[in-house]
Amino acid sequence: MLYDDFYVKSLIQTVEDWPKQGISFRDITPIFSDPKGMRMVVDAYVHRYISTDITHIACIDARGFLIAAVLAYELQKPLILVRKKGKLPGKTISQKYALEYGEAELEIQEGAVNTGDNVLLFDDLIATGGTLFAAIELLTKQGANIKEVAAIIDLPDLGGSQKLRDSDIPVFSLCAFNGD
Numbered sequence: 372m373l374y375d376d377f378y379v380k381s382l383i384q385t386v387e388d389w390p391k392q393g394i395s396f397r398d399i400t401p402i403f404s405d406p407k408g409m410r411m412v413v414d415a416y417v418h419r420y421i422s423t424d425i426t427h428i429a430c431i432d433a434r435g436f437l438i439a440a441v442l443a444y445e446l447q448k449p450l451i452l453v454r455k456k457g458k459l460p461g462k463t464i465s466q467k468y469a470l471e472y473g474e475a476e477l478e479i480q481e482g483a484v485n486t487g488d489n490v491l492l493f494d495d496l497i498a499t500g501g502t503l504f505a506a507i508e509l510l511t512k513q514g515a516n517i518k519e520v521a522a523i524i525d526l527p528d529l530g531g532s533q534k535l536r537d538s539d540i541p542v543f544s545l546c547a548f549n550g551d
């Protein structure tokens with residue numbers, strides 16, 4: 372389905388002062404309850420990545436999982452879960468990070484990716500970039516190449532997407548919100 376920027380943006384709700392005072396929270400929940408919006412979003416990524424040399428899709432806990440799982444199914448690529456600490460069994464490696472409204476720690480399982488894997492890293496939203504940089508650290512430590520970071524929303528005022536580009540990591544987002 373053809374991507375309609377206005378349609379998808381109109382589904383995203385802004386909730387002021389949540390989860391903390393001063394945060395304009397961009398809520399993507401309505402995309403998931405709108406089959407047309409969901410299809411537009413998934414199809415936009417399918418068209419972008421179907422003819423690339425991406426070998427794996429990695430996605431970030433929790434909202435990042437939702438689109439990436441469908442994309443991995445459509446593109447028939449392995450899906451790698453980057454999870455919040457304490458959720459993955461077996462040997463893991465972890466990385467602490469700060470995000471717009473707190474701190475957390477991410478983990479992947481050892482051997483989840485290997486040297487030479489070409490990874491598309493997916494999350495729902497880029498704010499400060501703290502979350503994505505932590506995930507990139509984990510994936511590259513295991514030898515993977517980050518071919519691109521993809522998100523639904525970029526909050527450019529928070530600087531994350533620029534920091535990624537400054538680190539020579541290509542970034543693709545479907546829409547942006549300023550003034551966050």
Ligand SMILES: O=P(O)(O)OC[C@H]1O[C@H](OP(=O)(O)OP(=O)(O)O)[C@H](O)[C@@H]1O
Pocket residue numbers: 431432433434435469470471472475494495496497498499500501502503531
């Ligand atoms: O660019 P940053 O400043 O790091 O912020 C972006 C991250 O913040 C949100 O995740 P959150 O930790 O709230 O988790 P959730 O997906 O489980 O709701 C969002 O899903 C991104 O992962």
Ligand SMILES: Nc1ncnc2[nH]cnc12
Pocket residue numbers: 394395396397398470471472496498526551
């Ligand atoms: N403003 C925001 N809205 C939704 N998710 C976020 N993650 C970090 N900042 C966010």
